[in-house]
Amino acid sequence: MFMRLPALFSITDVSAHCDLPCGVYDPAQARIEAESIKAIIAKVADNDDPDFRTRAILIKEQRSQLVKEHLWVLWTDYFKPPHFEKYPNLHTLINEATKLAGASGTKGELDAAKADELLAKIDEIDAIFKETKKA
Numbered sequence: 001m002f003m004r005l006p007a008l009f010s011i012t013d014v015s016a017h018c019d020l021p022c023g024v025y026d027p028a029q030a031r032i033e034a035e036s037i038k039a040i041i042a043k044v045a046d047n048d049d050p051d052f053r054t055r056a057i058l059i060k061e062q063r064s065q066l067v068k069e070h071l072w073v074l075w076t077d078y079f080k081p082p083h084f085e086k087y088p089n090l091h092t093l094i095n096e097a098t099k100l101a102g103a104s105g106t107k108g109e110l111d112a113a114k115a116d117e118l119l120a121k122i123d124e125i126d127a128i129f130k131e132t133k134k135a
Contacts, residue, residue, distance in 0.1 A: 025073065025074055025077070025078040025129075026129070027070070027071075027074060027122055027125050027126040027129050028126070029066075029070040030066075030067045030070035030071050030074075030097075030122050030125075031119065031122050031123075031126065033063045033064075033066045033067045033070065034063075034067050034101070034106075034115065034118050034119050034122055035119070036059075036063045037060050037063045037064055037067070037101075037106045037115050037118070038112060038115035038116070038119065040056050040057075040059060040060040040063070041060065041106075041110050041111070041112050041115055042112065043056055044056045044057065044060075044110055045110070045112075057110070060106065060107075060110075061107050061108075063106075064101045064102070064105070064106045064107035065101075065107065067097075067098075067101040067106075067118065067122075068098045068101045068102065071094055071097055071098050071101070071122075071125070072094075072098065074094070074125070074129065075091075075094045078129075079132070083128070083132050087128050087131075090125075090128060093121060093124055093125055093128075094125060096121055097118060097121035097122060097125060100114060100117050100118040100121060101118055105117075105118065106118055
């Protein structure tokens with residue numbers, strides 16, 4: 001039933017550090033989203049309008065997902081084995097931060113303390129990131 005098609009394309013193996021090797025990485029992207037999450041939590045707490053609250057919660061969940069994605073890009077594309085060797089807590093730190101942005105953290109809750117914890121983890125990641133940039 002399946003026919004073999006002649007090779008229309010030649011496949012060449014290539015290597016790059018990310019999908020588009022731009023070289024621009026910075027935990028600041030995650031921090032901006034996390035600061036937005038914290039501000040949204042405060043606004044929801046001060047507003048009883050159900051439509052506003054629904055929109056705000058949706059945006060908070062989207063921002064939480066963006067935090068996770070920004071951190072994952074750093075984890076998978078920027079940080080390399082020598083970084084993980086020098087900073088052995090880096091895997092755990094990123095894992096904890098992405099969980100704080102997840103369903104049991106800012107994505108699923110309206111807890112300002114979780115947002116503060118997330119910002120603190122991002123600060124720790126940022127400190128390591130800055131150290132790696134000096135090298």
